[in-house]
Amino acid sequence: MGGSSMASIPFTSQALTSGWTFTQGDGSVDITAQSLNANDLPTEIHLDLLKNGKIADPFNDLNELSVRWVGDETWTYRKTFPTPSEKGKPGVRIVLACGGLDTFASVYLNGTLILESENMFLAHRIDITTKLLGESKTPIDRDEENVLQIVFQSARKRGLELLKDHPEHRFIVHQTELSRGPVRKAQYHWGWDWGPILMTAGPWKKVVLETYVTRIEDVWVEYELSNDLKKAKGKIFAKIEGEESKVRFKMRKSSEGHAAVDLDGKVENGVSVATFDLDVDLWWPRGYGSQSLYVISATLISDDGAVLDSTTKTVGFRKVALVQEKDTIGTSFYFRINDIDIFAGGSCWIPADSFLSRVTPERYFDWMKLAADGNQIMIRVWGGGIYEHDAFYEAADELGLLVWQDFMFACANYPAYSSYLKSVEEEARQNVRRIRNHPSVVLWCGNNEDYQIVERYSLEYRYEEDKNPESWLKTNFPARYIYEYLLPKIVLEEAVGVPYHPSSPFGDGISTTLKVDPKVGDVHQWNVWHGEMKPYQQLPEMGGRFVSEFGMEAYPHLETLGKSIAREEDRYPGSMAMDFRNKAIGHERRLVSYVAENFKIKYDLAGYTHLSQVMQADAMSWAYKSWRRQWGTSGNRECGGVLVWQLNDCWPTMSWAIIDYYLVPKPSYYAIKRAMKPIVVGVTRKFKNWTMRPADELWNRDTSHIDMKEVWEDIEFDVWVGSSSMSKSEGNVAVRFVSVRSGEDVYPSLSVPVHIEANGTTEVIKGQKVGLPGARDENTPLDMSKIDPFVIQSSLSIDGEVVARDVSWPDPIKYLNFPDRGVEVNLSSTSAIVSAKRPVKGFVFQERQGVSLDDNGFDLMPGEKKTVVVAGQSAHDLKWDFVGM
Template sequence: MEAISDVIPFSSTPLTTGWTFKQGDRSSGSENLAANDLPTEIYRDLLLHGKIADPFQDVNELSVRWVADETWTYCTTFNAPRDYGHAGVSTILKFEGLDTFASVFMNGQLILASENMFLESRVDVTGKLKRDGNTLEIVFESARKKGLELVEQHKEHRFIVHQTEISRGPVRKAQYHWGWDWGPILLTCGPWKPIVLETYKCRIFDLWASYELAADLKSAEVRVQAKFEGLLAGVSFAIINQITSETVARTTVPISARDEPAIVEVSFRLDDIDLWWPRGYGTQALYTVRADAHTKVSPLLSAPIHSISQTFGFRKTELIQEPDTHGTSFYFRINNVDIFCGGSCWIPADSLLTRLTPEEYRSWVLLAAEGNQTMLRVWGGGIYESDAFYDAADELGILVWQDFAFACANYPAHAEYLKSVEEEARQNVRRLRNHPSLVIWAGNNEDYQIVERYGLEYNLDDKEPRSWLKTNFPARYIYEYLLPTVMIEEFPGVPYHPSSPFGNGKSTVLKVDPTIGDVHQWNVWHGTMEPYQKLPDMGGRFVSEFGMEAYPHVSTLEKCITRDEDRYPGSMAMDFRNKAIGHERRLVSYVAENFRIRYDVEGFAHLTQVMQADAMSWAYKGWRRQWGASKARKCGGVLVWQLNDCWPTMSWSVVDYHLVPKPSYYAIKRAMEPVVIGVQRKFNSWTTRPADELWQRETGHIDMRRIWQHAEFDVWVANSKCEEIEGKVVVKYFSIKTGEELGSGIRRDITITPNGTTEVIQGHTFDLPGAQNPDEPFNLSEADPFVIHASLTIDRRCVATDISWPDPIKYLSFSDRDIEVCLYDDGTKVVVSATKPVKGFVFVERPGTKFSDNGFDLVPGEPKEVRVTGCSVDDLKWRYIEM
């Protein structure tokens, strides 16, 4: 092995500093301005120099639209690396991501033309560098203009896009950059991922640990493989248990010297392995696999010439789709345990992606974890997220549903496009396949809705993929052939789903089939605008989208609406910020149907937040109830649209742009506790005319006595623990007027079903004592509406409570609540109590404050304890309904 004993170690030098940018192409005479350190993008750099107003404030987004139609050039100079010019040394420029239409020139010569934001490119510059002062220029053309050109070039295709203008359809770029119904139009460009200069005689890459678990999940056959190029004598592999720091496997594979790319692999049998579990079901055991390239393997290993490592975890993932009494199931089974996936949909956390740090990604995922969420769905209109996002999910036990980067459009499928998409898919699947948190890939978001709405060709009987390319829905080839093929070849064993939503090939957002696949339920807010109290009966086998809008806390609005005179609901600045079509009518309608409406910004924001929290409570409690028992999983999970925002705004998010939770976040947190109790009145709609006793059949008028004096209700317990539990359920009724307990209540000892739902009370009727005769005149002033309070005690400790209110809240009076807020433990514990029932008690949150609970209801004799940090006693403020 003497011939390769002098191999030069692999070196990697990020080209981070010294960048400039200017408007126009290379020949432009525009001023060269200093850019941010890489990664960066054009809006950040223009902001750096005060060339544009902050697009996140007021209506400034309009004033920066021109940026997207211009060409921009980034430039830096660099010296050749130390080992450049040595015999056999390769020198590579690695571009991890260029956004999007980029022409790269080095010392005046074109070395790369890139048209896909999601692709990494490697350019061999061996022998092309000067020792000092190499010039690197990257010209970014307008993605919007290039998209329009591509639409014209491909007139054979019927371009259809929702939410935005048509130019996004043929462009492989984050689709939300064109704007969405929750985000601004900020068509950015620039070197959005690192640019690195590499030198080596040998490198190893694409390290992957795949495995087959034994039936008892206690041992695994592990296959570790890596690719390499250049001259080396061997590769040593090691697997380290991160919990114990023990090296559980190690070996070295000799390699005959060669310089073409090749694969080296080795197999291990590991016994007594630690499994990776979702949060709440076990530990998040992780392992490190390391590969070291050596120039000498005998008699002693040389020092590694190049080393790479990956984190992975052992877990068994199944998507259970089996016939049952409800149709075809759709739920996840991890390590042989059925998992109800309550969680959220995830959009990019900033319109300017390069501002996000690994610490911020972890903070976002930690919020989901602390909110008892089990799954995050990475939406297809964004990006394949940063490694930091998936690292945090691995660490914190959050399951990840990953969409491929397609959303709400009829995408083309000509040869050049398919080639780019295939490379995009392979690169990103390879990058992410070691993460145990990633348990499913889906082909797109809502593209089959386009098929139905516009009558595109979709023949279920046609099983020939090549023929699909000849239809006006050629992207079927991508979703039902190309991407599943990539998954089989690159990531076998992890489920693939053609779309979200997708059922039998015909179920879409427009025509929901609740018996199969996943559903997006948008007949609350969008569509027919059903009352959100109907959500429990509007689900499916897995609800992967639904939502209700709300304002963020006023502290967030004050940051982005800078003029006092604009801080009122319905101002131009407020309406401009809310991108949802028809939001003025929809939001006000839902608030006015349920609450006494207020139009000051603090009061209206509070009402929208309580309404959104109520909607989340109805949905998560109702659909978790349908988790049922083994072999009868009617609903396998629910993912709210959406967890987060990409800018400060009012939207469907349950946490705002500044990581400040809305009350709905806590409603989900309470509904997703390991053991919860639910109480739910039979819903009688006062906004429509159902065929029930609430409406007088003869006149069509509502009979409010059915709300004020009578309640038919259910009580159940949901348990995600895998063991049977003994408990006690207590049901009480409290007068909303006086706070007095009414009637004798209900007390029952129960045995709680493991990993399922236990029905405790079904169809129980409670009539208010002394209720007026239905034949007598109804006196509103004498009516005494009541709440139903259910509690669950285990081992003499109350572990869960729930409250059911008579709807609508706007008909109720909340005077004289006698609320008391007491602070203990140096101000870190707050206890809130009341002598009468309270609706929607919300502590005002700001960035930096943290509450263990918020947005809750109160009944007499049941004080609420809340842990709080980051807020002094004097700063603690709150609101409740009719405060």
């Protein structure tokens, strides 16, 4: 135990936030006269240059090109600070804590090199007790202060040097230039097919000066739940740095009115441990129960009872399993939380900004709140970004969102030389430890799509024959050592009870082939948009056991485009500024092809934006409702979840995002929201491909020799109900057949009582056929004016109240005519009530930043009124569009 000196020296920290300057160069010359004032930390070089008027905003017009030089330069940040008054007292340590340095950073204190870092994802602690100037100056006498300089070299140039330094490795990098392969930096900074090339540098996390004799380094919990999930038995750990002393723990439920439980820790080898065996309330995913959280406080006490340090950690108690069991299809892949099977519908997440230091905790919460309000239940943190800010996981905990967490590897054949492995291990341990007690984190995944690199380039991967991790390091795929040995070992040691998955996508590790198998593991389905560019109406047949990526592009709303494209003459589809902003390869052909394939094309910006949005929303509807249908029932889980690529954008652009950079949702967001309601009804007709048909076996290729009458004739449709409720229920499904032309019912409606399965799918109507009014016989010329295509609408009622609706339109929409729809919009300050006399496709309110709607991008059927709640502006200011308007 420590003596009286400890009682007078509690742990203190001072964030070195303000007073920083920066300059171009390595600081080897006197920079005082040349330096510019930086932003308060955290910050990044582009933001500081922008603040000082040295560059134009990289997010506007073509300005990204004009700032490329920034990433090739060396930059030095400088600050002075006085020596803490505690220096020289017995046992006192003074530590410089750097939360994150981006990326190749040399740190100097009073001219002495104290740290060299090559990993953006690492935090650093440097004991500077003996490197500070003598006694601290008084507040009046500060002529001589410590000088702290951080020199950031070009990550791109250093990456190119590392390529030359390691000729033994076969560097393969997709999406960007090769220099990112050996560099431990957020990979999307090199540019991606949705984001700009902005090679940042700088102190992107806090720099803090700490003074203490002893401190609490970390607090964490390991536990097991009883079989009935009502009790938690486990240990609280507090790792102590410095002299050992007593730790007192308290645990209380985070909600008010709950008493704390006192626990005394026993110190062993620098770790204080307290055991507990308590009744607990579980943390549940949203929609399945409450998000019960517990606050654990640890207080470090000296011999004389003085508080030396204290910290808190919020935890939740839950049981998680990734269920991969053999079944009649192959091997399942779904999540089970607290012994309940969970259909994980949600999104993939990329960093919320190209400049990470300006993403506030409030903005993180707003993002997570949008996902939760959109009935999403899982967010996948993609491996080309960052291990996210604490605020991200805290919001997920509070809102009940499950987090699939990738390690930061994406689309490359990464090296595994010794210094790289050492850095990766420290990176992984630090971040797993930081995140491990968030109940929202239910999976760690080794990488994003790196095994697809293995497959495409025939790298060495002998699963059955070679089980020796050391031998993997000698192959041309040495990163197998990282994904199948190092990372799972770290997760097992540091994050007890959380599953690990080697890669996304990845099968069950049994077969010797790495080809994506819809019967095993998770899949990335990119044969819509990329690959074969199949019609999105085929997505229901293109799924797998878990669809962890798929997507469709769309434009953001007009206000977002207007903010980033200054000149009115550039605001049209296909302008240089517009095409430059869309980073997706082939987007000029792909997006317009999907729009033109399905809709009567419009080339004005407002019209094209609307059509792209409706098209994206249609794709989401086809995917989510159909793959949710494949959730099936207990023991027969064909599809365990679906995560769209992607939830968000890192800058204002047109992309696969369903919500744009300014947090403005696209209609696709609402399509997912409707498809992921707790209880849904779905209706779909059998898809008939109007764009191609296989020719005879001799030619074996697709042609356009299609009998157009078959597109709309001989309709076959299904109706089903999906439920995430844990209870069975009774309901009634009604089905209408409504003429697109007249709005009249063309056939009598159907009414079917339904016994709704708990937490599963209930098939209501399957393979029912219905003809088309006005259809011709085989030998009669096709007269479109006599054909009366119709919309099929299904609605589900429980206890006499309609709880869900869905519609199925005759595809393609472009073949339909939409004369006067009889649309009426009645506005008040807080709502819009919309109705129509004839079926309306894709009714979209134009949204803007700061405005909130509870629904958008919906279809209208005659005889119904749709009420949309509006916040953030008066509904009287709304503008709208719909197909055929």
